[in-house]
Amino acid sequence: MLFKQQVWLRQKLLVLGSLAVGSLLYLVARVGSLDRLQPICPVESRFGGAHNQAELPLRALQFKRGLLHEFRKGNSSKEQVHLHDLVQQLPKAIIIGVRKGGTRALLEMLNLHPAVVKASQEIHFFDNDENYAKGIEWYRKKMPFSYPQQITIEKSPAYFITEEVPERIYKMNSSIKLLIIVREPTTRAISDYTQVLEGKERKNKTYYKFEKLAIDPNTCEVNTKYKAVRTSIYTKHLERWLKYFPIEQFHIVDGDRLITEPLPELQLVEKFLNLPPRISQYNLYFNATRGFYCLRFNIIFNKCLAGSKGRIHPEVDPSVITKLRKFFHPFNQKFYQITGRTLNWP
């Protein structure tokens, strides 16, 4: 009898213990997200608009992620949208490029900020004639739901190099903020090549070596007809944009530094967007297996970028690298001069 009572007591203690541990874990999890619940100071913004001085809502990032995700996926009723005061807003800032500069990492990292809502997909509204013909309302409907005080950001790296895009964006919003993330031009070109090569290999197709594409076999000079080379002549593209927008509307992100030291780069973007500083070292942790910084939303939610980001580059003949670096050098100098940002590229 005594033995039975002891077993019963032990079982009860076990249940109570589990409940206590469970509650403790839940509380710890809540505290992890509570740091995102702090009120956000007014966004005194150069963007203009009626909501400038309004307080941003007291929402946890977890809430933002979960709820907005559901809305984005269309799992919501009109009443819910209305109840939460959610709207689909045109972007106030666009990451216009550069392809392989780290555009995805930049967008995802900015999305850690409670006042930022990202358009997850590349929309290709301004660079694709068919999409552009669908009109601005089509574009707006592609945007995620957000609170009026938040800002929407989209990224489509093809915008930077597409002829018609600056004028089209200007027509939508002449005071929009434009983000350009760049990497050392030769590395970027090799990264660009690597992506195309992977696509070919997936389709069991053969492809030229990088050296063969980047260097004209007849002249032995850099092949400026090769798209991966042309895209890396940043100043040429930027000059087209400057016909429409003043340089103050652009912010240059150092994509090489975003890889090794993301926080200071993100803090510069927060400043440029007139956002209160909210992204902290807590939100970024180095993942040794991936070899990159990953994102931490709270103690439960974290994520690294997909495996398609951070591919291993093929080995390239050092003499070709030297030739390319020499070729890009004068364009880089001009880029530093125009943007006022000197990057230590060779």
Ligand code: A3P
């Ligand atoms: P590589 O694949 O050449 O390494 P984009 O998103 O514009 O296509 O850029 C891809 C590049 O983002 C990758 O190029 C990678 O180096 C860089 N990158 C920057 N930060 C990263 C991060 N935290 N995780 C993964 N890739 C990152």
